[in-house]
Amino acid sequence: MNSILRAMTLADAEAGYRLTQQLGWVHRREDWQQLIALGEGVVVEEQGDYLGGAIGWRWGPDAATIGLVIVSEQARGRGIGRQVMQAMLEKFSGCNVRLHATDMGQVLYEKLGFQACDRVAQHQTRALAQQPAVIVPDGLTLRPAAEADVAAVDALDYRATGLRRTRLHQQLLAQSVVLQDAQGTLQGVASRRRFGHGWTIGPVIADDVVAAQALVSQLMQDLTQQFVRLDTPDAQLGAWLLNLGLAQVDASFAMVHGTPWRAAPNGPQTFALVSPALG
Numbered sequence: 001m002n003s004i005l006r007a008m009t010l011a012d013a014e015a016g017y018r019l020t021q022q023l024g025w026v027h028r029r030e031d032w033q034q035l036i037a038l039g040e041g042v043v044v045e046e047q048g049d050y051l052g053g054a055i056g057w058r059w060g061p062d063a064a065t066i067g068l069v070i071v072s073e074q075a076r077g078r079g080i081g082r083q084v085m086q087a088m089l090e091k092f093s094g095c096n097v098r099l100h101a102t103d104m105g106q107v108l109y110e111k112l113g114f115q116a117c118d119r120v121a122q123h124q125t126r127a128l129a130q131q132p133a134v135i136v137p138d139g140l141t142l143r144p145a146a147e148a149d150v151a152a153v154d155a156l157d158y159r160a161t162g163l164r165r166t167r168l169h170q171q172l173l174a175q176s177v178v179l180q181d182a183q184g185t186l187q188g189v190a191s192r193r194r195f196g197h198g199w200t201i202g203p204v205i206a207d208d209v210v211a212a213q214a215l216v217s218q219l220m221q222d223l224t225q226q227f228v229r230l231d232t233p234d235a236q237l238g239a240w241l242l243n244l245g246l247a248q249v250d251a252s253f254a255m256v257h258g259t260p261w262r263a264a265p266n267g268p269q270t271f272a273l274v275s276p277a278l279g
Helices: 010-022 029-038 080-091 103-111 147-161 166-175 209-220 235-243
Strands: 004-007 040-046 049-058 063-071 096-101 115-125 141-144 176-180 186-195 198-206 228-232 247-257 269-272
Touching: 004 080, 010 029, 010 049, 010 063, 029 049, 029 063, 029 166, 040 080, 049 080, 063 080, 080 103, 096 103, 103 115, 103 247, 115 235, 141 209, 147 166, 147 176, 147 186, 147 198, 147 269, 166 176, 166 186, 176 209, 186 209, 198 209, 209 235, 209 269, 228 235, 235 247
Parallel strands: 063 096, 198 228
Antiparallel strands: 004 040, 040 049, 049 063, 096 247, 115 228, 115 247, 141 176, 176 186, 186 198, 198 269, 228 269
8 A cells, every 4th residue: 555645734633642542642632733733744644544743843944843753553664754754854954953752763863863962851740749838049039921021931942942932932821930030031931731641841941950940849839639740851850850759750862953952051941841842
């Protein structure tokens, strides 16, 4: 039989959801719909059957991330993963392209020119314990984000990641908190959203781990006994999460096709991802 490769549409959310369910992934229908709406993807199908696909997101003129690279069990070994990845790299030609890979996927991505540049730990709990009071660093104020903060949040995120994710921040704003100094300048931001079994917290952008802890702690205050997940590249934040009862359950490799982004050491850093797919 001959398979075809075509552009992904919102109508593919249901088939993608069913496939992730078969493979034991946590994505909900709503997660698929949001991710497709924000990005652009490809699908490989055969006689109407969804064999595999991938989604990518453009974050500015020269940066993108790729995620939800998925192949059905019955179609494995046919080169479909390579096919969809090559199609996505063609879409993002000229871009710095990032993704997060499992141990199994890393081999394929290295063959396609990606290089590993970091390790990201997945921490989670199925029932978050009661959290201690938030400790805000001296000289800073912690408050809910407002619509007027979008430009400043976007600028802070860009300094930490090199990604222009304005559309994403607009969606996350209602569930975001910020740190600001006495002059009203934003010094940190963190967001949370419904995902999978419960809540995921990210991005978390701050100058240091103490500020990051304050942001995360604030977002956890009303999530007692709920599922909470964070994906962090920072060992210090990871150790703190362990003490709060969020076990490390998995890890992935951050990989890049192009030059790895390095934030300035004296500026904002990424302490938690939005997700492995969205960076």
